[in-house]
Amino acid sequence: MKINELKGKCKSHLSGFLRGGLVGILVVMQFSVLIGLSFWLRSFTVYFYVILEVLSFLVVIALMNDNRCPSFKIAWICIVLLFPISGHVMFALWGKSTANKRLTNNIRAKIERGNTFFEFNDAILKEIREDYKEIERVSNYMVSEGFPMFKNNSITYYPMGEDTFDAMFDDIRNAKKFILIDFFIVAEGGLWDELHSILLEKIKAGVEVKFLYDDFGAMIRTPKNFSKMLESEGIQVRVFNPIHKYTDKLFMNYRSHQKIVVIDGNIGYTGGMNIADEYANLIERFGVWKDTAVRVFxxxxxxxxxxxxxxxxxxxxxEYLDYSIYKPTIEFEANQTFACVISDGPVNNPSNPIENIYKQIIHYANDYLYISTPYLIIEEDMQLALIMAARSGVDVRIITPFIPDKKHVKILTNYNYGVLLANGIKIYEYTPGFIHAKSIINENCGVVGTINMDYRSFYLHYECGVFMSDKKIIGDIKADFTMTLKQCKEVTYAEWKNRPLGLKIYQSVLNIFSTQM
Known part of the structure; x- marks a missing residue:
């Protein structure tokens, strides 16, 4: 097995090992306490259990009055009741909607400061209201959530990671003023070596380079002194949510899953890609790796x-930046391609605009609704939105991977097929390998970005995407989706119902804890 591939496998299982190990320790600790109590505190054991039961009851009441989704509350109620000692410890570590109040307020303040640099053009909304009524309501909603609508854009869709990186690296080579880069995963390999070499050349040419990455996403597949090495080369570096600073949030929650590249303020990229060789099919991890992205000019x-x-x-x-120095450096040609950059994160819980934007795209579909996602673990309200669209005559199709990167998530994804298949939604699995693409389109608009169709993306991670309304770009995404269907296996409801009994039982139990996956 190749070194990079082995490292990738280590990374993909790290969170499970860490969380599973700590949970195991907590459970062992619980039974040790119980055994100790039974021997040394026989006369007080009943009182101790009464205290635990009262505490559990209070936690259950608090959860039932919480405004988060039902499946999240059910999962934690089960954990607290099954493990009355360690369950409370686990809830204290991972059951909160945000990392901590002080940190959340600090993050929210910085995001709100950034939002003040947006300018909202009422003329664009007026034009949409008069001539593009099919996107009027979703546009109004995005503006109400602080996301301005822009026009005069040229957008290019890339159906594979290798296409994206070829174009992106060419644009970076031509940078004159600054380069902004943000990725969730950064891994040593051929892709990083090429990007690194280009960045060093741009540094020598006097171009400012800012490089932001998530600590969890990069910690296994980069050297220990990675950030210091880059800083010594003149690259400005920030690490999002360093693991050593927030040990109670050591695992997968509250990560920056965003992927953004901006060149001179004129060109921008986002999509599902990361800086790792599998994303450009330089190595094989799970067969052919299909990922998508958009280039915005x-x-x-x-x-x-x-x-x-x-x-x-x-x-x-x-640190407070002067946003004005990162403004576009050219005037753009006038056109009618509307676009809006959307972003989200746990500071918005429980009102999450990206999830609501997805629901509006579903609700306003009349002809078709096509979704690509590596994970399909959705709440009942999202299921009902998709079902309502299908029952209203919309052609609803979803592509997920045939070869998974996380087996337990694949098992849950397959479990979610049932209610959708039973209501006329067509589901396909990408047989050449792993599809990591994240997109949703109807006949009028769509989003390409970093957002998976799961609880983690909608509630626990910082995400971003580009909402677009343009016949050509939507047509390009649709054409790629249609072409990809030819490489997929359709999943039937009869096939889903006939899965083994043991798998059905395992899926039912696993589904209780779907918000923890």
């Missing part, structure tokens, strides 16, 4: 720039 790049700068300040201590 136009006014909407400012949305990507602001999102990047917000997260840069979040990852910094006491």
């Amino acid at each position: 136009g006014e909407a790049v400012w949305g990507l720039t602001v999102t990047f700068l917000q997260m840069w300040e979040v990852a910094s201590t006491g």
